[in-house]
Amino acid sequence: MKKKQNRNGKDKGISLLVSIILVFCVLALIVFSVAWKTSKEMAASAIQNLSESLNLIECTIEAIFRNEADLQKMIARKVAEAEDPEEYVSLYEQSQSMVKLSLIMRGETEGISNIGEKFTEEGLDFSAGGKMEELPISQSYVNHMGTWAYTMKCPVIKEGKEIADLYIEYVYDSLDKSLPNSFYNNKAMLYIMDSQSERFVLKPKGMGERSAGHLNLEDYYHANDIKEQELRNNVEDCLKSGKNILFYHDIRGKRSLNYMWAVNEGTVYLIGYVPLEAIQQESRTVRHNIFVVVAVMLAAFFLCCLLYFLNQQKQNKIREEREREREKHNKQLADALQAAQLASNSKTMFLSNMSHDIRTPMNAVLGFAALLNVEADNSAKVREYTKKIMASGKHLLSLINDVLDVSKIESGKVALSLENFTLNDLVSSVDAIIRPTADNKSQDFHVEVTGIKHENLLGDETRINQILINLLSNAVKYTPEGGNIWFRIIGMRQRSSQFEHIRIEVEDDGYGMTPEYLKTIFDAFTRAENSTTNKVQGTGLGMAITKNIVELMGGTIDVSSEIDKGSLFVVELELRIPEEQADRKFWQENGIRRILVIDSEQTECESIQTLMKDMDVLIDTVSSVDEAVNTMQQDREGYQLVLLEWEKQGDDTVSIVNTIREFVEDTTLILFLAPYVAAGMETALGMEYTGILTKPFFVSALKEKILEIQGGRKEQAIPEEDAYSLEGLHFLAAEDNDINAEILSEILSMEGASCEIAANGRLALERFEQAAEGEFDAILMDVQMPVMNGYDVTRAIRALKRDDAVEIPIIAMTANAFAEDEKDALDAGMDVHLAKPIDVELLKKVISQYVKRKE
């Protein structure tokens, strides 16, 4: 259809073009015929003009000749009347035209002339028969003055009898004054030629461009390259018969009109040429103007065509653009529809999963609750059921947390909270969470940190932690027992000096994923296996959350995986480096100037050197103890710290330490670099000035370890759960929900504490205002409450003018569980934020941290 339209368009275009060309051909024909006709008419008119001009010159010369003849006749009469004709002639003064008067009496061959010479007819040739007013005219000749002249002969008749002949010599120069000063604006050439001798006798002034002078007709032919014999014969015939002739011939490369114009019946001829361009100047101008008009019209026409063409092109382009736009739009709509359908499917699937996932623990909760009711007296059963109810409840809670997190991230309400943190803390906390679960599945958990230049960084540690925990817990989850999990943090080449570019790799040799699943792994509501058929439980939101957080931080996440071979997740992040990094003072204060590192792994050594770069501490690295011994033997300055790789030591720990001690002072610290607390470390820990530094190496960890050992301080043992006690404490609890209030009261009373419940914020505030100072040890504050919310209450309490108003710990206990909520709580003046449901242990820990015991 479209092709057909195109073809139709093309056909129309061609027919239009043909029509235009036809119109133009007709127009061109008309213009040509008009121009041709005009040109022809003007050429004829130009020849007419030339003929008239030549006629005019001819008449002028003939008039001069006639006047001369008349005058000569008159003089002849005067001579006849004179007493002494010879004397009359000899005394006659010559004029500009009549330069010589001569008289030969009849019967004599010699006469006299007025210039005092004797005169004979010798040298005068009247044989050509040229006459003017019946007076014979001689052939032209160069006279005594050096100029071309002719002589007319007139009989002197006295009393009817011819007594003498009067000869008067005239010079051609005298004609010059009577002829026009210019002929065709000096472009035409004109000579006066004596017909009999064919000599050029006069070139009037202004008649022609300067060029080589012409001597005679033959010379004229030669000079102007007129060689055509037929033409020359024609000219010759005309000259003989005294006719005028005009002919076209190129003269000096210009098309010219040559003329041979008879004067006085051919006695003399006007010879010359005029270039056509000179006589057809008007016609040329007309032609030129026609050409200009046609050219302008053509240009205008083509301009119009061009504009039309351009416009058409533009229209076509717009049409095509719209077409493309429409297609694109349609495609987008189709894609959107597909995506919507997919989303709908996913959500249906999700709901189905959720339904299953929620119902399963809920079933457990309700089921065990029912069992509890039956078995209430059996305390062992009660504990068991309660434990299972708790587990199911926790699972439900994590489900709810994930769902909420995803919806939060997707709605763009997540904000990162940037704080300083150290990679050391990050790795330690991740290690602390993952290692036990990995150990439970007998998996080897490898932690490697290489190429990091700065370990103090600025970022949202909690979210990064969340990423790592998500990835690693997945790795643990989807790797069978006895498998391996690698957690690597690699320092990449910095793109900017202000940012540390890190690459986090989480690799496992577990189940792996199918290529199909890989495509949707980061989409929400998907899971490797449908939860109804898989033992592994989860919301299917973890990876979506992870990806969103990574992108929120401006990072990237990639995954590669192969079924039964394992998966590799790669996260790249750029984290800002805080301005204050180096802490040289610490090392100076502790007198540590040189450290010897004994480690067989080159990358580990380099990593240590990199991290210690700005500390003004010299780091020497060796790969073995023997090498270390050599180095220390040659060294005189000594080391203030030795870092020794643990794995290589085995049972010889003590002897190796002793060997090293031979070269260093007794107080020099020797720290073992161990991947984690391994077997046999007790021996090492038993030695003085010796300790364990857990790999990976971090400067902050090293500093802590040094302080710990040098200060003789031992890290305090993690307090036992029992160490936290709420015994005897009295709380004010603002809680609008009766059940929650009851649970809280019960829990606290179980712990030996008491609490007073205020049903809303206003009541809580009033109660606190009324309370004696120190009556309450802390305030447990719900946030969403009727009348007055928790934030406002806190602000009001903190604003009260009593001593404990500022000091009393206010602990937020709210179902608003997000980081933003925590921030709002702290901003309002609360001391700490605990998310509901209440974790009793956490509550105890927090309260005991903030509440001073009464004693």
Place this chain on the structure above:
Amino acid sequence: MNKAKIGKALAAISLAVITAMTLGACGMGISGDDVIISEKEDEKIVNLFSPMEKTEPDAENTARNAFDQTIAIAEERLGVNVAYRTYTAEDYQDKTYDDVALERARSNLDDLYLLNPDVIQVLGEEGKLEDLSDLACAKNLREVVKTANTVDGKLVAIPQEVVAYGLFINKDMFDKYKLELPETPEEFLECCRVFKENGIETPIGANRWWLETFVFAQAYADMYNGGDTEAEIAKLNSGESRYSDYMRPGFEFLQELIDKGYVDAKKAYVSEAIEGEGEDFLAQKTPIVMAYWGAANTETAYGKTDFNMQVIGFPSSHGQMPVVPITGFGVGAEAEHAEEAKGLLEVILSDEALQVYSETNKVISPSKNVQVDCVPALKPLNDRIEENVYVLASNAGLKVEQWGNTCLIVRELLNGATVDECMAEFERLQEESLKK
């Protein structure tokens, strides 16, 4: 209103305006005043009589071109119109240019004349030429020009170039027969002999005008180069020395050339300059011709040859000898436009105009202040002139006119007269001059 509508409206208005204007223009008649008054311009004219060479129609005539350039300068500067008048003899039976120039000057037909040395001297002596020594341009002239053209203390003519005559040699032919360029008459004869023996029928191409240059070279080589020139001229003018004594060796030399067939006397007698001998020289049939300096620059003469051409002086006892007849422009004493003609001369003989002329024609300028390079072929001749080695072929200080008379007497020799008869003619001319 959107843009498209505005555009259409504008296009329609433009079309309407163009149509209206076109129709208006077509219907418009010739406008202007009904009365046209034509005023006749008062034109200043100078009539110049000069020879015009016959040239091929499309050939550039360098000499005329240069002359025309200077005339154009003058016309523009003075607002005059220079009318060219000319005469060219059809054949040897016609009056010569010199004859006609003489008659025209005597009849006051023209204002300005380009004259050959003999005519200058004759007209000068007759008082037919204006004294040009007051012209500013005359102060720049070389002494040789002034010497040659001063008659009775009046500078009667000034040329635009110092014309030097020399022998035009086909060097390739000389080389072919291993001939050195001749210095003396004897060496010259020897060269001719070799050419003749090698089948070159007439080694020297000649015309009826310029054979006299051989005579001058031999006659006055001593007088103008080393001798006491003024004293010798005085003796000639007083009759103490005889022209025939000076001229005889040259005439005898010419006679020998004719007798030995080195010159075709009969052909030369009826040949015009260059026309007669030029063709054979260019076709390398004749190794030697004589001509004036400018012929080496003019394509219509010998400016473009297919062989290595050299221009050397004529053989003499002083070696190769350039022969310098001084031509010149003279103003008719009773000319109608004598003042305009003198004004014209001031311009065309100014250093500025002569620089143009000399550069265009590559000739020796009559002005001391104008120096130009010559074409390579002319170098030998130029070197001699630069060394001040040359003979004058015309000298108005000598009472017997040289250039014209000697030419005529050489023609007699060509026509069969003996050397003695020619010498007798010199005797007669000297006697006549002594009577004046």
